Amino acid sequence: MATPVRDERPPFASLAGVELGALFQALPSPCYLLDEGALRQNGELMARLAQRTGCKLLLAQKAFSNYDLYPTLAPCLAGTEASGLYEARLGREEMPGKEVHVFCGAYREDEFDRLLNYADHIVFNSPRQLARFGPRAKAAGKSLGLRVNPECSTQEGHAIYDPCAPGSRLGTTRSQWDAQMTPELVGLLDGLHFHTLCEQDSDALETTLQAVEARFGDVLPRMSWLNFGGGHHITRPGYDLPRLEGCTRHAQERWGVEVYLEPGEAWALNAGYLRATVLDVLQNGETNIAILDASAACHMPDVLEMPYRPPLLGGGEPGEGPYTYRLGGPTCLAGDVIGDFSFSAPLEEGDSLLFGDMAIYTTCKNNTFNGMPLPAIWVRREDGGLEELVSFGYHDFKGRLGRR
Numbered sequence: 001m002a003t004p005v006r007d008e009r010p011p012f013a014s015l016a017g018v019e020l021g022a023l024f025q026a027l028p029s030p031c032y033l034l035d036e037g038a039l040r041q042n043g044e045l046m047a048r049l050a051q052r053t054g055c056k057l058l059l060a061q062k063a064f065s066n067y068d069l070y071p072t073l074a075p076c077l078a079g080t081e082a083s084g085l086y087e088a089r090l091g092r093e094e095m096p097g098k099e100v101h102v103f104c105g106a107y108r109e110d111e112f113d114r115l116l117n118y119a120d121h122i123v124f125n126s127p128r129q130l131a132r133f134g135p136r137a138k139a140a141g142k143s144l145g146l147r148v149n150p151e152c153s154t155q156e157g158h159a160i161y162d163p164c165a166p167g168s169r170l171g172t173t174r175s176q177w178d179a180q181m182t183p184e185l186v187g188l189l190d191g192l193h194f195h196t197l198c199e200q201d202s203d204a205l206e207t208t209l210q211a212v213e214a215r216f217g218d219v220l221p222r223m224s225w226l227n228f229g230g231g232h233h234i235t236r237p238g239y240d241l242p243r244l245e246g247c248t249r250h251a252q253e254r255w256g257v258e259v260y261l262e263p264g265e266a267w268a269l270n271a272g273y274l275r276a277t278v279l280d281v282l283q284n285g286e287t288n289i290a291i292l293d294a295s296a297a298c299h300m301p302d303v304l305e306m307p308y309r310p311p312l313l314g315g316g317e318p319g320e321g322p323y324t325y326r327l328g329g330p331t332c333l334a335g336d337v338i339g340d341f342s343f344s345a346p347l348e349e350g351d352s353l354l355f356g357d358m359a360i361y362t363t364c365k366n367n368t369f370n371g372m373p374l375p376a377i378w379v380r381r382e383d384g385g386l387e388e389l390v391s392f393g394y395h396d397f398k399g400r401l402g403r404r
């Protein structure tokens, strides 16, 4: 199978010219393949943004936390963002010398002192949490923020990713602020944080920033920083960078704040793959089905949760090519379906498939439902060399279920 990759669309661009057969031969199946070169390109684009605007960029680790690759991103960023104690510790340990920021829906009494060992910036979700933990964090020299909810939904479709939806638990609304923020609490704050976007362009940021200013404009002059959260699809081709830069400069100049951005996916967008193999091919009525050794539910959970249809090398829209298949995992979940794709030749047992854009929200979110093995994680270095970072076995499944 001496077929070089010819697809130069973004998810597969980093493999253009690579011999697919040789690649598949070198890798186990299933297997995540992280692409160091693509990661560096994303990082460099972000670093130039930071240089031009003076904003500070953080890696939101919940999207991508394959720390073996942190040295590739480290020169491009100011620090990491964590969702709690463990990610904060990971950021402190694996991005030495960089800032550690944390936002959590609610902090725990039994963890908070340990969190103070790792975090530089601590962002609270509610005035009550700020009142409970803020004085201790302030005394420990931390920079404190409150996440606000500008009540400005800019996304359609992905309701589970909309923190501005009515009844949302994420962020403090203006009426909550007015009811609960005493002058003492306001005095504890160094900054405000908002996070309302998901895979969006900078027009949505602009709209959101205006909403933040409309609701919290009286507070901003006392703040020393403003964190724009994540969800900025900065490294996607066609993203409107000048508008983002405009938003950043506007906030810096109007409010005198330091601007932070904490994207997750943008750092590792299109910087990884999931290699899978066809285990069986069958037919049910008109539907051709291929069962793979990779599972949507276990190995690409956002395919079901978001939901979306992942990019597949050589896979067209259903009916576009002559042979259309529904690709599914080997689990017992009826809905463990990756999507319908068409091919130029029939699929056969043993065929290898390569899904694109699999570095984000995958390795950090996968699971062993049905006793499914976790795919190994490999890296493709910039010189084309392939290295295994980690592989998993039975004990990674059993070890989470009972006495070890």
Ligand SMILES: *Cc1c(COP(=O)(O)O)cnc(C)c1O
Binding pocket: 060, 062, 063, 081, 103, 195, 197, 198, 199, 229, 230, 231, 232, 262, 263, 264, 265, 266
């Ligand atoms: C998820 C999240 C991010 C990163 O979001 P991406 O969509 O991956 O860019 C940043 N900040 C907070 C608070 C988040 O919850």
